[in-house]
Amino acid sequence: MKKMFYKYFPKIPILENVDIICGKANIKSRSRLDLAIIIFNNYANVAYVTTKSKTFAANIKWLKANKSISKVKVLMVNSGNANAYTGEQGYLNLKSLIKFLSYGFNCKNKEVIISSTGVIGEQLPINNIISTLNKFAENSIEKKNMNWESFARSIMTTDTFPKGIYKKTKIGNKEVKLIGIAKGSGMIAPDMATMLGYIFTDADLSSKLLQELLIEVNEKSFNSITVDSDMSTNDMVCFFSTRKILNKVQTIKDKILDKFKKDLQWVATELAKKIVCDGEGATKIIEVNVLGAKSYSDAKNVALSIANSPLVKTAIAGEDANWGRIIMAIGKSKAKLEQNNISLKFGRNIVLNKGKLKKNYNEKPISEYLKKNEIRIEVDLNYGKFFSKVWTCDLTKKYIEINADYRS
Amino acid sequence: MKKMFYKYFPKIPILENVDIICGKANIKSRSRLDLAIIIFNNYANVAYVTTKSKTFAANIKWLKANKSISKVKVLMVNSGNANAYTGEQGYLNLKSLIKFLSYGFNCKNKEVIISSTGVIGEQLPINNIISTLNKFAENSIEKKNMNWESFARSIMTTDTFPKGIYKKTKIGNKEVKLIGIAKGSGMIAPDMATMLGYIFTDADLSSKLLQELLIEVNEKSFNSITVDSDMSTNDMVCFFSTRKILNKVQTIKDKILDKFKKDLQWVATELAKKIVCDGEGATKIIEVNVLGAKSYSDAKNVALSIANSPLVKTAIAGEDANWGRIIMAIGKSKAKLEQNNISLKFGRNIVLNKGKLKKNYNEKPISEYLKKNEIRIEVDLNYGKFFSKVWTCDLTKKYIEINADYRS
Numbered sequence: 001m002k003k004m005f006y007k008y009f010p011k012i013p014i015l016e017n018v019d020i021i022c023g024k025a026n027i028k029s030r031s032r033l034d035l036a037i038i039i040f041n042n043y044a045n046v047a048y049v050t051t052k053s054k055t056f057a058a059n060i061k062w063l064k065a066n067k068s069i070s071k072v073k074v075l076m077v078n079s080g081n082a083n084a085y086t087g088e089q090g091y092l093n094l095k096s097l098i099k100f101l102s103y104g105f106n107c108k109n110k111e112v113i114i115s116s117t118g119v120i121g122e123q124l125p126i127n128n129i130i131s132t133l134n135k136f137a138e139n140s141i142e143k144k145n146m147n148w149e150s151f152a153r154s155i156m157t158t159d160t161f162p163k164g165i166y167k168k169t170k171i172g173n174k175e176v177k178l179i180g181i182a183k184g185s186g187m188i189a190p191d192m193a194t195m196l197g198y199i200f201t202d203a204d205l206s207s208k209l210l211q212e213l214l215i216e217v218n219e220k221s222f223n224s225i226t227v228d229s230d231m232s233t234n235d236m237v238c239f240f241s242t243r244k245i246l247n248k249v250q251t252i253k254d255k256i257l258d259k260f261k262k263d264l265q266w267v268a269t270e271l272a273k274k275i276v277c278d279g280e281g282a283t284k285i286i287e288v289n290v291l292g293a294k295s296y297s298d299a300k301n302v303a304l305s306i307a308n309s310p311l312v313k314t315a316i317a318g319e320d321a322n323w324g325r326i327i328m329a330i331g332k333s334k335a336k337l338e339q340n341n342i343s344l345k346f347g348r349n350i351v352l353n354k355g356k357l358k359k360n361y362n363e364k365p366i367s368e369y370l371k372k373n374e375i376r377i378e379v380d381l382n383y384g385k386f387f388s389k390v391w392t393c394d395l396t397k398k399y400i401e402i403n404a405d406y407r408s
Numbered sequence: 409m410k411k412m413f414y415k416y417f418p419k420i421p422i423l424e425n426v427d428i429i430c431g432k433a434n435i436k437s438r439s440r441l442d443l444a445i446i447i448f449n450n451y452a453n454v455a456y457v458t459t460k461s462k463t464f465a466a467n468i469k470w471l472k473a474n475k476s477i478s479k480v481k482v483l484m485v486n487s488g489n490a491n492a493y494t495g496e497q498g499y500l501n502l503k504s505l506i507k508f509l510s511y512g513f514n515c516k517n518k519e520v521i522i523s524s525t526g527v528i529g530e531q532l533p534i535n536n537i538i539s540t541l542n543k544f545a546e547n548s549i550e551k552k553n554m555n556w557e558s559f560a561r562s563i564m565t566t567d568t569f570p571k572g573i574y575k576k577t578k579i580g581n582k583e584v585k586l587i588g589i590a591k592g593s594g595m596i597a598p599d600m601a602t603m604l605g606y607i608f609t610d611a612d613l614s615s616k617l618l619q620e621l622l623i624e625v626n627e628k629s630f631n632s633i634t635v636d637s638d639m640s641t642n643d644m645v646c647f648f649s650t651r652k653i654l655n656k657v658q659t660i661k662d663k664i665l666d667k668f669k670k671d672l673q674w675v676a677t678e679l680a681k682k683i684v685c686d687g688e689g690a691t692k693i694i695e696v697n698v699l700g701a702k703s704y705s706d707a708k709n710v711a712l713s714i715a716n717s718p719l720v721k722t723a724i725a726g727e728d729a730n731w732g733r734i735i736m737a738i739g740k741s742k743a744k745l746e747q748n749n750i751s752l753k754f755g756r757n758i759v760l761n762k763g764k765l766k767k768n769y770n771e772k773p774i775s776e777y778l779k780k781n782e783i784r785i786e787v788d789l790n791y792g793k794f795f796s797k798v799w800t801c802d803l804t805k806k807y808i809e810i811n812a813d814y815r816s
Contacts, residue, residue, distance in 0.1 A: 055739030055747045085735045085747070087764060120732025121765070233739055310718075311811055318812025324528025327493045331463030331641055339463045339493070356495060357529070396812075397805040403719055404726025404804075 006277040006285070012148040012166040012179055015202050015242055017041040021141050022150040025132035027080035027118070027125055028157075033145065035132050036154035038075040039105065044200075044240040046072045046113065047210035049218055051235040057084035058094040059114045060234065066110050070207035072240065073107035077155045077196065078129065079183070080118040084233040093124045100130060104137060115196050117183065117234050118157050148181060155183040155196055158402055163274040169263035171247040172256045176203035180267040184275040185227070197222055197237035197271055202244040203260065212252045213264060214239045221268035224300070224390040226307050227279035237268075276391045281398030285374050286316060289389050292381040298335035299388035302379065305333035313395035316375060321366040323351045330379065341382040346370065354382060414685040414693070420556040420574040420587055423610050423650055425449040429549050430558040433540035435488035435526070435533055441553070443540050444562035446483040447513065452608075452648040454480045454521065455618035457626055459643040465492035466502040467522045468642065474518050478615035480648070481515035485563045485604065486537065487591070488526040492641040501532045508538060512545060523604050525591065525642050526565050556589060563591040563604055566810055571682040577671035579655040580664040584611035588675040592683040593635070605630055605645035605679055610652040611668065620660045621672060622647045629676035632708075632798040634715050635687035645676075684799045689806030693782050694724060697797050700789040706743035707796035710787065713741035721803035724783060729774040731759045738787060749790040754778065762790060 014020070018040055025035040046069065050060050063069065076097065083090050094114060101112045116124070135141070144150065152162030165180040177200075184195035205213070214237065222237055249257055277285050288307045293299035306312055309329040315322040323344060330342065340355035347369045350358045369375070422428070426448055433443040454477065458468050471477065484505065491498050502522060509520045524532070543549070552558065560570030573588040585608075592603035613621070622645065630645055657665055685693050696715045701707035714720055717737040723730040731752060738750065748763035755777045758766045777783070 053736070053739035054741070054743075054745055055735045055750075082732075085732060087748070119730075120735055122732075233736055310807070314808050314811035317808065320812065322527075324490075324493060324530075327463045327528055328461070328641055331461035333462070335462075337462055340495070342463075395808060397808045399718070400722050400725065400803060400805045400808065403722035404728065 022154040033154040048238040204243040205241040217268040221272040279393035281396040282393030293386040294384035303390040307392035317394035319370040343380040345378040430562040441562040453615040456646040466498040481519040612651040613649040625676040629680040687801035689804040690801030701794040702792035711798040715800035725802035727778040751788040753786040
């Protein structure tokens with residue numbers, strides 16, 4: 001990607017009463033940040049969504065078993081090891097970490113959340129983690145490892161850049177902060193992937209409200225991206241409220257939440273797009289818009305069919321205006337459609353108009369357009385009123401390189 | 409692929425009363441065989457299955473519109489152009505070819521079958537095709553272009569080798585022939601792909617019987633392979649009977665058909681495997697066996713989830729025993745399962761036994777095993793009685809290379 005807009009890590013202020021500590025626990029093979037904790041000194045309300053994978057990791061099992069988690073004192077994240085498919089031992093390791101943290105921070109077990117990301121099927125190096133957490137407690141951590149950017153770095157696996165976003169917003173006339181941090185590069189698909197996302201706000205929102213808001217924004221952000229159609233065992237997105245800035249919000253429909261909701265959607269969407277931009281081997285981000293579908297699920301189905309098609313993604317990597325592959329991908333979707341109704345554009349360049357090739361169709365401006373880093377595909381099925389937008393990246397040799405020897 | 413067993417084109421005898429003519433009509437960019445006709449001088453009974461794509465090609469539209477085709481005099485196949493998404497003009501072109509052939513061979517329009525494969529969205533070079541067909545009629549074709557291997561070559565697009573198979577079999581005590589020819593390399597996925605398959609027999613079978621047999625063998629052959637999960641607009645498999653060798657078969661359940669059915673399944677499966685072996689950029693063929701599923705569709709769902717996972721396919725390309733990715737792929741399937749029941753083997757090497765890593769698990773023999781060209785993955789869900797076997801290939805940089813600039 002030549003223009004690195006998405007790779008930029010913005011300046012993000014620290015939240016009051018929130019401490020960040022990051023360090024190296026030798027979980028990753030090379031010496032890199034791989035362990036982080038966030039301490040909510042005055043507790044935070046929390047809501048989360050997790051992977052739909054049936055081979056979910058130990059920490060997801062814990063969350064499924066403890067459904068009533070709504071308040072949290074500590075978040076711990078490690079990268080380099082997913083603690084997934086690690087059986088009883090893996091679950092015991094998770095529980096001992098939770099006990100260790102709840103004891104250390106003087107809270108309940110159910111006030112600790114743990115996320116893991118990395119290789120599947122290997123046991124956590126629990127001793128390394130515990131001794132690093134002890135160092136955290138001794139407060140011998142360098143200042144530079146105590147900010148949002150180090151947190152974002154600590155949770156990276158095959159990511160090539162840390163992902164963060166910040167938005168000042170308002171509830172009523174009170175200014176509140178929205179901070180988003182995420183990681184993810186491979187195994188990115190709808191319904192979560194090797195994706196971890198954390199959104200923090202100082203606005204005082206109940207865990208019930210956080211949950212409703214998260215589900216709402218999640219569908220059109222993290223659940224609308226795909227890198228390789230693979231779904232991970234560990235994905236989760238958490239939404240924390242430090243409860244600092246009070247408000248009078250009663251329900252999600254309160255008008256005074258409107259600006260906050262819009263900005264929250266922006267934060268989630270921009271984070272999601274950063275993940276796609278860092279899609280393994282990606283050189284382009286592709287926005288797929290599907291209009292005129294019979295239902296929302298039909299629209300999304302067609303959009304994902306295009307966004308997941310290796311033939312579409314390699315054509316775009318090759319900057320090849322091979323629009324026939326988009327037609328193929330539309331054809332294989334499960335949506336109701338009539339092939340002679342389809343209109344198709346690359347950016348502003350019309351290819352098809354209701355099933356007919358544009359008069360004097362000329363490939364050149366499209367080939368020119370495909371040289372950009374951000375590609376927009378628009379399909380109008382002319383078959384209904386529903387719309388979906390998803391993001392993906394191109395599929396390049398680098399993807400193969402990264403994935404043919406990730407562990408070595 | 410080092411050992412080229414699947415690339416071998418066997419000696420296939422000509423069928424009595426069947427003529428094959430192949431030539432170059434300049435449909436493909438370079439001068440290669442790209443047009444073939446097969447003439448059934450005494451007619452053939454025929455049955456076929458076609459793509460489920462909603463953006464199906466002109467010839468598929470013709471077949472859908474003429475459901476009663478059961479007898480055929482001429483089969484024409486062209487490669488280099490799919491005549492898909494070519495609108496009214498494309499359909500007119502198809503119909504004029506059908507008229508030309510039915511006139512030339514003195515048969516009805518409905519006794520002509522046309523298949524096309526190649527680029528989507530461009531009009532057929534109809535004049536080139538007609539003038540080449542005229543040359544065919546003048547009989548000025550070289551002998552070397554009048555056999556099964558040239559037919560197999562004529563229908564190739566990104567294929568790297570022609571695909572044919574031959575089996576002598578029996579119905580009762582009468583010897584009959586089974587001949588299979590196919591093409592396909594990219595856009596290979598269940599429910600057909602850029603796949604064309606033709607099976608010929610001299611056994612006298614009604615078109616109804618051919619249809620029943622074809623549907624039966626198709627599910628566990630052509631519908632059980634995947635290269636890249638993309639589905640084509642043009643796929644079809646046809647089954648022809650020249651009606652030469654008479655028999656007393658009444659129904660598909662007749663015992664005297666047993667050997668023929670078994671051999672027909674073998675022909676279809678071997679053809680399908682040849683396609684996977686020629687999967688774009690493939691260096692390995694991967695057989696995925698899923699046992700112990702709650703239903704057949706659950707078994708196939710898990711098998712395809714593994715076989716379509718880019719992360720599994722790149723790991724195998726890298727000869728990396730990263731079994732966690734198989735667990736991930738099982739987890740993202742739609743099947744009912746319990747993660748702690750899963751057993752997993754690479755070839756004969758056990759990795760997991762009912763959810764537990766094998767005692768003293770050692771990766772080395774598996775890494776050794778993964779150096780082979782033919783890899784077998786066995787997953788036992790231990791959750792039911794159903795079984796599915798599918799084939800795929802590894803995903804390599806070469807796939808990207810081929811597909812990033814297919815048309816140039």
